[in-house]
Amino acid sequence: MMDFLEAVRLVAAPDVLIAIFASAVYGLVVGSLPGLSATMATALLVPVTFWLSPIAAVATIITASAMAIFSGDIPGCLLRIPGTPASAAYTDEAYALTRKGQAELALGAGLWFSAIGGIVGTLSLVLMAPLLAEMALSFSTFEYFWLAFLGLMCATLVARSSPIKAIASMLLGLLVSCIGMENPAGTPRFTFGIPDLLGGIEPIPALVGVFAVSEVMRAMVTPEPPPLPRRKFGSILANQWMLTKKYQWPMWRGNVIGIIIGVLPGAGADMAAWVSYAMSKRFSKEPEKFGTGHPEGLVEAGASNNASLASGWVPSLLFGIPGDTITAIAIGVLYMKGLNPGPTLFTERASSMYALYLIFILANIIMIPLGIVMIRLAASVLRAPRAAVMPVIMLLCAVGAFATGSNLFSVLLVGVFGCLGFVMERNGYPVAALVLGIVMGTMVEQNFITSLIKSDGDILPFFERPVSGVLAAMTFGALLWPLGIWIWNRMQRRRMAAGDATG
Amino acid sequence: MTTLNRRSLLGGGAALLAAPAIAPNALGQPKYPARPMQLLCPWAAGGGTDAVARIVAALLEKELGQPVNVVNRTGGSGVVGHAAIAQSPPDGYTLGIITSEICMLHWQGLTEVTYRNFTPLGLMNNDPPGIQVNVASPYKDAKQLAEAIKASTPGKMKASGTGQGGIWHLALAGWLGAMGLKADHVRWVPSNGAAPAMQDLAAGGLDFTTCSVPEARAMLDAGRCRSLAVMAPKRLDTFPNIPTLQEAMGIDFTTGAMRVIVGPAGLPEAVKAAIEPALGRIYQSKDYQDFLAARGFGGVYADAAGAGKALAEADASLGEAMKAAGLAKA
């Protein structure tokens, strides 16, 4: 209890509160700019943390990353341009809602369930950190391989178009991830002698290209869409309570999945959003509504990616193993501030830990009012003429891509991926699946190859270990399920056709 | 020099706006530095090299009275950033931080740039690799582990710590070579950095890792693994309980991951004369020492000449290790 009071005192210090507020605004803005990810938002904060007290330093990182993951939903919803890869899974859905004139419902769902996910994720951190950490440590490369494989399969579930085309897009993404020398063998592949390709293709330029640039390209060749009916932008939170009650079960499932995926090092908010959206569609009572502007998937995936953000801190705090790229940066800051990760952090510096928890909760609470302001400001782009919005988007694409590595080559990549995304979209290939392939490619290959190396080329260990066996069974189940449905439908139809013929 | 003057004057205008107190220098005899400087970092923001670059930049700003911006020029596994530093104009306004990879990339035929394309200014840090095993491992010290390695069939034992051909892979190859074994006697499991390797070690997927001790630190603190030895000439200040390889098994093999502040080749003497002592003072400063201690980074300093010598030695020894491991391009 003393520790807790001490923690309240630590957090209530004016410098900490100012840091939380400032980094919240900063995270909201950076996350909503296409091309700047939540990781980037945190990385750019590191030099600032040099000058802050330990608690304030950690507070900026926690707050900025939570805000950025939420506000990545905003441009996705309004313009069909996801701000961060974590929003890519359900961008089409949110945009469809906007086209139906329900932008406030979509954005409100993003905000409300992000906050809930963040708080539930934090509670998991408070209550079950040692348990979750134990689970994370039992994952070897074999388990990761199956996990990544399961993540990839979500491409086919999420897609509205032909599943074969979704798989093809996903494979194309995997092929893109082969470029460079960041592979287990350390051998340059498909670099065509271009030094810039040695490091491979980052997901961010690809994401910006296939979503944002191709959207601008589409705007060039299509007439201005009929303006949305001019009316007052409705209340943002009004319907959220109704959604919470209606989709209670998907919401909890999203939270749990987010927590589990977040805890596993290497699989972060991006994957959590994908898996949850796919799960939501698979288990929904009305899967046919998905993709047409149906909030159910937004509820589940929105909760999931923010839940994963909080639980991603578990392995970082206990073992110094980053749960994702954001916590990788956070670990550096923790060390710098003398809050060395390890179990002792929970015992000897309990007040600091409680302070961390409080910041998490606080960040997710102030996300709601600040998010509402942000949404209201951002919604004005819906009223602006397209000829005013799209050129600015393009400029942001160029600068955002450049900002990731101060490298003009990324700007070129954005252009190339824009063309690719444009052609793919025209021909019914889902671009989101391509992004998934690029995001997951390294993880799949890394764990596949290293597992083979460790087992001396033997396949058996992929199934032998208890957890990997379960995951393998789930993978094959998910793989064979649609095939089974398809055969079943086919037989049904044949039987019906036969019935028609005789009857 | 005419370009330098023109640039300084133009920049002086900018400095006038930014910091009026320093501007008079730029109007008269241009005193270096007269305008904001850049420090290029070939690795991504948030990593260890980035952290060193940022603290050095912050302290350099204090020393020189001009803003020093860290620019992460990433890409190509460090190739792009290292080349960018080497090709920047040698006017003292673009400096960089280079890492041991510069002594490896050219052996693999991935770049033409070597340490000779830079003007070394100061070695700021050096992290030696350790040898870590799972806490449940039967090997109590480096000697036992070495015996087990010698007795095993080639490829049976698995180690990790970084990607294929990375600095910690070469540390393993060098250690095995010093024991008289072939470089691939222990199979290297490439990993995406030290953290996943440590996680796999804790999950029981590996026999040992050869990443640096600070990278293993949290797992050591958590009691999940043990560090048997460190491949350094003397024990580390932050980890005084870990013996050196020499102490543990009488093998004199040392290596490490260096971080050196440099400029492009042909840096004017005036610049060198300003930066080199400034880096020396920074290294001695409490801020920098606190930073090293907090992160557990190995504190090693060398002035310009010493850093150049260290780079040349690393280039030779890493080249040898890479040839032995079959990683160098013939």
Add this chain to the structure above:
Amino acid sequence: MHLSDRVTGGVLMVLGAAAAIAGSRLPAVPGQEVGPAAFPLLIGSGLVLCGALIAFGIGRSFEVPEEEEAPPGPSSSPWRPGGPRALVPPALLLFYVLAADRLGFLLTGAVMVFVAALALGARPRLAVPMAIVAPLLVHLAFYKLLRVPLPEGLLAAPW
């Protein structure tokens, strides 16, 4: 750029085959049994298979029957004459890559915004002020706030 499934499927098959062949030629890594060739080979083969399924229309029968293949939103709207206009954005990005270092961010950005706005049918009355204001705002946000080293070029920002 609406192409038949036969064409896109064919392209995927060629791409997959090229990846598999180029991948299989990658040198093995000394001391490792599984080299860099395995993964591209696998992906390439998968692409060939998918490409074939698409090209020969087999994949279609997997589709949910009643669903028309119409992506949501504006992309389903009819084409306007002047298809090459779609290439304006990538061309402007290429222009940025080539010109940014020489002209500087502000001028390059102004040109990009101006041309893109005109191509989208804006009047000069809208395009000119936008070309002036937008790059300045972006520069302010990225250069001052995020410390991204945007090139100065011919025209430096007033801050």
